[in-house]
Amino acid sequence: MRVGHGSADLPVPDGTPMGGYLDRPGPSTGLLDPLSVEAVTWFDGERRFALATADVICVNEDLAHRVRSESQSSDRSLGCELWLAATHTHSGPETGCVPGGGPTPGPWLDRLSEAVGTAVRxxxxxxxxxxxxxRHGELHGVGADRSRPSAPAVVPLTVIAVRERGDDDGRIAGVLAVLPVHPTVLPAAGRLVSADLAGAVRRALRARLGPGVWAVVATGAAGDISTRHTRRGQDAAELDRLAGMVADRCVELLREPPDRAWSAGSRIALAARRLLLDPAGPGTGTGSADAAELARGLRAAEESGDPIAVRMARSRMEGVRARSARTDPIAVHVHAARIGELSVAGLPGEPFLAVAGSITSAGPVMVLGYVNGYPGYLPTAEAYGRAEYEVLVSQVAPGSAEALASAARQLLEDM
Incomplete structure (x- = not known):
């Protein structure tokens, strides 16, 4: 197996509309840290697979279709199967991220396609x-269920180490970390462009692993997981603190005995399945709550002076504001790959963490979110009993997340 890494800058001009928050006070005014597209390729001698991550809020179907078509085109000299995943930074450009999916703004359709092609090449x-x-392990103190303040701050962390063959010391060429945490440390009021937590973790890993070692950070099934209850601030210093915790845990895991992911002679297998998700009906997941009741809850939270209660109450109101009444099914694609012994599932949109936990295989498993499409939040069926932001804004019916997980498991079993 041959493996490579490439990167391409993703410049964002001042004055660019920013994605992620409804109450952003205005367009971008500068740069906190640069955005990029990172790509990893695997080649078994016959088939090539590329995973690209982009520092944007989401990847819509039109963008996914374009970059995948170009990656398979002979005149682009790529010749590979490509997955494009968003890191889901909320401090990057608006790329058409709306519940249920939408068109990618023209400039970003072109800019992202070009950057992806450059990184993959x-x-x-x-x-x-x-x-x-x-390697898999627990990460403490960085992410937690953002709708449950008392939930333990523990999430799974997957670290894939790529070692050069033939090097007597087995030198690490690069690391791919899958972090199932919303990269939302920076505030909604911020107007500086940043890759947020994913970018900070990349920098921290590179600093710890040393010169010449690449690091890619993909966002996992983070629909219900964020730093809301773990962060101590919302600035660059807090980004560095949380990123350092992730990077230190990755380094610890690299010292532990690994599972073999692939080796000489390993093969690549790929599969995908298209599903039509039923739209959420009127009132789905809202329980007895309506806009007036949620407004009263927000006033009560503000009177209490509890900042966490206020943020959660506001997010519920945002869910009601952002939700639209769709009546047509939402088409999505579930992707699966087998790289040697490593099973990889690529899910669209924002699946809840429990969805990833239900995708298992005989060997090591890596589950990615935000891949090749954006249907929005994908709560578990159980979550629809609560009137929380992710459910209020979701465009898909209960059971949709479980259908995606079932499809991913079946694709992996059939390989």
Missing amino acids: RAIDDERPCDGEA
Whole structure:
């Protein structure tokens, strides 16, 4: 197996509309840290697979279709199967991120397509014989269920180490970390462009792993997980603190015995399935709550002076404001890959963490969210009994997340 890594800058001009928050006070005014597209490619001698991550809020179907078509086109000299995943930064450009999916704004359709092609081409040029190792562990103190203040701040962390073959010391060429946490440390009022937590973790990992070692951070099934109850501030210093905790935990895991992910002679298998998700009916998931009741809850929270209660009450109101009444099914694609012994599931939109936990296989498993489409939030069926933001704004009917997980499991079983 040959593996490569490539990167491309994603410049954001001042004055660009920013994605992620309804109450953003205005367009971008500067740069806190640069955005990029990161790509990793695997080549088994016959088939090439590319995973690209982009520092944007979401990847819509039109963008996914365009970059996947271009990656398979002979005149682009790529010749690979491509997945494009958003890191889901809320401090990047608005790329058409609306519940149920929408069109990608023209400039970003072009800019992202070009950057993805550049990153993948550089990764192909960088390919060399490498073995892969998978490690899984718990990460404490960084992410937690954002709708439940008392929930434990523990999430699973997956670390894939890529080691150069033939190096007597088995030098690490790069690391791919899957972090199932909303990268939302910076505030809604901020107007500086940033990759937020995903970018900060990349920088922290590179600093700890040393020169010449690449680091890619993908966002996992983070629909209900964020830093809301773990962050101590919403600035660059807090980004560095939380990112340091993630990077230190990754380094700890790299010292533990691994599961083999792939080795010499390993093969790549790929599959996908299209599903039609039923739209959420009127009142789905709202319980007895309506707009007036949610407004009263917000006033009560403000009177209490509890900042967490206020943020949660406001998010429920935002859910009501953002929700639209769809009546047509939402088409999505579930993707699966087998890279040697490593099973990879690529889910669209924002699946809840429990969805990833239900996707299992005989060997190591890596589950990614925000891949090749944006149907919006994908709560578990159980979550629809609560009037929380993710459910209020969701465009899909209860059971949709479970249908995606079932499809991913079946695709992996059939490989």
